[in-house]
Amino acid sequence: MYQPMNIPMHRFKYTKLTKEQIGQELAATAAGPKCVSGLSDALAGKSLKIVTKDGPVLNYSFKDKNNLTLSENGGAAIEAGYGALTLKQMVFFSHMIPGTQKGYNVFVDLDTDLVTVFEVWFSSGKQEGGGGFLGGEPYTLDDREVQRQIYYGYVEVPGKEAPEQLHHATNRIEGKGMYWKQDTGIETLEYYASVISSNWVELTRQNDDLAFCSPSDYVLVNDNMFIYDRTECEFAGIFTLFVADLFTETQVGVRLGFNHLDELEYYMFRGEGKVVGQLAYLEPFDDHGITPMGAQSKTPNAIPEKGQRTAYRPVRSFRHLTDEEVHQAAIKTTNAFGGRGDASPMDMSMSMAGNNMPFTDMLVGREFTVRYDNGGPVWQYKFMDKFMLKYKEEKETEWREATYRAYEGDEKLVWFAHILLDSKPRASVAIAVDLLNGLTTCIYSHMGTPYYGNETTYRALFGVAEGEGFAAPRYMRHEFTDELVGHAFSWSYSDSMTSMHLYSSPHSMSWTIFTGNQTMGMQWGSPCLYVKLRDGVYIFCQNEEACNGAEMIELINTKISHDCGFSYSGGAGGVNLGLVGAIGRHIGSFDVKEYFGPRVAGKGA
Amino acid sequence: MSITKSLSGSGDNRKQPNTGRRSFIWKAGAAMSAVVASAATGFSKTGVDRADALKDANAVRTLHRTYESRLNKGMYEEVVGMFANNAEVVFNGGLFKGEKSIRRLYCEFFQAGQTGKKIEPAPGFEPDPEQPQDIVDVAADRKTATGQFPYSMQVGTPMTEDTSLVKMARLQGEGIVKWWEGGTHEVTCVKVGESWKIRRLEYRLVSKADYRPGRTHARAIDIPAFSKVYPADPAGPDKLV
């Protein structure tokens, strides 16, 4: 294997491999997949006729444990290399079809003769997005992105009737989290916090403990075995597929695609794992997820095309701006909390602050200074009324007047934000001041990153408040924390918008959108930071990096299951400091902290 | 998206639904009283053959049921095909006239908000069970007919915020703010050949509530009417009424 990546996947510029390049690289797959563990000869010498529902009839003859012939739908027989692995009564075999860019991955249950077939292919040329219900411009999927279509079927046995029950999609795995270690040494944490997506952390392939999200499928084999896949859409496009047994917490699977070095990976693996937790799932109790969630289509009632899946592709319609473009827009329009004070009920029901905490007037009339460590900024404040303050840097003589909003996020813990006027790049601060102990944390944000101008940069500054009534500690400070790591909360911003945050690693999180019946659906993730202010009270800040670049800066109070805070973003329309607040529900937690922290590169958890 | 912007503008309050719980029955009663009055003038004065009139009345009822069924299934294009040439639809303070405008209403405005799904009345907003279910009045020449039918449906408008949450929700077929509306369809139909088409359909709103199926209670809400006409509002009406 290769050295771990030190560029996170969402920042990596994957090569747009051409169909021809892919064809050349795939030639090697004709010999079948490799495997560190010994391949099984369970199928050698056997013939299988696999009949699938709404899919192909596949006639296989297995010469030995490495070579097979296949006839699709009665067509000419094709020879291919293959590999097979068994897991209890399941036989899983995988092969590509030489001279093409497609292959089959077949799971056969020897107890029931039921079969699930994953057809896979490259270079789909598929167009998505654009027009109608989905909006935006159409785009073509990367040729390197592995496509898949699932067929359920059975092994035809002479004299035996076709079974009525087939494998099927399921929500029985929804919310589960697992640690896996393959025979390759590769370790991952995988969170199945959706029925169409999954969230995973590469513990050995990458240096950062960041979680990423990919469209996924979950197929129920029996009460303790399931099939799972993910395709790293918008990243390498690589495909991971396995069947797992929860009794023994073991897996056998395949990995197919091109890694960040554009090297072909086509190998089978065995793995051992551990269930690390189980989130609650909130759809009706009589909904077992058997009918898969409809894939996206341009119109609500359209039948999805072959291979269609619900994939979030945030960058496709995003226009990157330069620092200067954003700053010029900011000069024209820098908006703080605009319009929300007198928003209509309709606006509020649609906004990210429909369930916000109330604003507090507890700062009105107060004056204090916040001083941040290590030569950080020092700002003096005077709070004129509930919405206006004056501030200046300590060395300045002129006071500036700015609009602010403040919450009492916990007992006498104030959390306020405002724009830093005339700043370039345009900046804002969100400041927590603990009136009971004088500690303060500032999330200092400004427009622009090394990547593009309409993405925010943020950092946490720790320090103390000075002034009447404060006697701050000299050494103790608010600190970064991993207390939230592994936990999941749903956040209802309004009656029309709820998202679940999974605090998936110490430096990243994912969010999941619920469907109408509260099944967990689409996901995406981002880097983030967590600061502990008090027991049960945290600052959480995330930036949708390489996405829309917008930042969410929240104070989470787990005691009242409510958060309050701010959003900060900029683009062609200017820069906006907005409001965010939601009612939370604790959805559960994964016991994963032990897997994180500095470690020897490539050595895993 | 301009659809929501047009909705969020200030509307004429006199055209707004009655948001008070108490006055609901009163308004429904008033509307229905008018209907009963018109029905009473039915066959006796016209001299129309009673059997033919009943047949036409049933055809008009079937036409309306089909309209609701297609809306319920999201068959918006098929709904457009149920209107006569130069027909009119009045919805949410806007008049849509002619096929192009009616297509704009159903295939853009209704489709974007998944509007038209038939749902039960919001709790606390159930219509008076004493009132007649529907009334059809066939003209003496049997070429036109009018009808009044109670309706109870889900209405929606897409969220317009440009956040990843909204984009993802939209990919899942969600990302829509939904509410309940109930009232009366006031329909004028015209016979085209042997079949009936809708010449004018007016949504006479009685109440709107923040109800979605599965909720246990509901409150009256105030959703602004259309405030701009097409093309200023790309899915807007031809005229504000």
Add this chain to the structure above:
Amino acid sequence: MAKATYPKEHMHRIKFTKLTREQIDRKLAPAAAGPKCMSEFSDVLGGKKLKIVTDSGPTVNYAFKDRNRLTVSVDGKASVESGYGALALERVVFFSHMVPKTQTGYNVFIDLDSNLVTVIEVWFSGYKDLREVQRQIYYGYVEVAAKEAPEERHHLTNRIEGKGFYWKQDTGIETLEFYPSIVSSSFVELTRLGGELTFCSPSDYIQINDHMFIYDRTECEFSGIMTLYVMDLLDARQVGMRLGFNEKDALEYYMFRGNGEILGQLAIFEPFDDHGEKIPLNMPGMDQKGARPVYRPFGDHPPMTAEELEEAVRKNTSIFPGGDAMAGNRMELSDYLVGKEFTVRYDDGPAWNYRFDDLKKLHWREDGETQWHEEVYEAFEPDKELIFFAHMHSGVKPYECVKIVLDFANGLTSCVHSQVGSKYMANEVSYKFIFGTIEMEGLTPPRYLRHTFTDELVGSALTWNYSDTLTSMHVYSTPHSYSWTIFMENGAMGMQWSSPSRYAMIRDGIYLFSWVEEACNGGQGTIIINTKIMHDCGFGFSGTKDGLRLSTMGAYARNAGVYDVKRFFGPE
């Protein structure tokens, strides 16, 4: 208050006196002086007058002479003088008083910031068990001259549904309180009862603001006593009052301050846009004053005599009859045991020889016995090479059955040995857990290692979906008890009850759990919980007026969360 001496029996076993109206009148006489309190009463209301207007309820005029005396006029009637007590928590003032010479009182929560008020009227002799405190909640406001009535009100809520607390009152009384419902709560009396068991009571949850809530519970089916308080989640403090007659029939009417700790938060399942302002219960009579949903198992399940049980069993004995309501989602039966022979030997207990003929038929005998007994059995494989089976010991009286776990991966076995009949009721199952080993060719069991009792599940909550129409949530609230909650139509958590139970650990993530619905229907459930696949399998065993029954059960699970409570249990 000194630490209480535990009653000899637990609450579900105590025969609470059926106090008469006259006895209650006499016992309530001291309440006219107002409640007592270990902490100092607040004088915030002293010298003030308040007119409280409520929706669909009384208008109450108060004049507070000092911090102990008030006069009250309800709906313009003549003023009555009474003792009262008041405590303040942040900007909420709570005062409580009874109306002298009546069995009625008022508990009033005033938010000084908003002038909104919640009034909880309480009274005795309103139900056939006269000692049970009744309550009616009114929402309203303090009328302020020249100021319009506010539109907002306090209201019911699901915002604290699923939360769990530890509380310690200024009386020294400590409790664990779980709110996994919007109409009920479960609680563990750490001080009054030693913290062994969980009990459930109908409750109300009212939201004052984002962090302050009013809660009450009435110990229906037990002493009928009421506990009522307002809490602030930000610093986990409470002020409240307790009113009613305890197990010694002594009046408790006192106010208290308390400090607590949030122990966790379960998931809540209703739609995200449902904030619990209305209870989605379709029960008749809920619009009557004082109505509340109450589960009253004692009345529904009168104890049977041995003769009555015998007659019922004679009429009907059902061994694995199939079609069980709690087996809609059960695991498949396992044929793992077919053809196997072995002995299970329990420490300081029985040893049985087994021979398995087919999927449903076995032979067994006591080790050393010559005669084999044929029985019908059913078996599941809830984890790899782990078998759970059950059968009757036919012909044995009291009627008995065994539910046996066999771990063929290590030779360990556990048995839940049950019989119908307890010292309380002929139709209540008694049982014991016994641990031992399997003796079988090819198996070498450990000599010292055994399955053992565990507290690993304690604090956790799992929903159990027995079929598409029956789902219940278990909260494993103490090492010796648990509660269950039935979901309402919209997924909100509704009625609750609880029972003693036992837990044994079989493997990592695999537990043997058994409970008897004591002083209720007397039935037993015994299941193997596999948290890896979130599925259980097991057996129900009961002797009731419908006869003797051994049946299967099984459900899909969802994890609903966990409370951090283990540290509160164990011998002190």
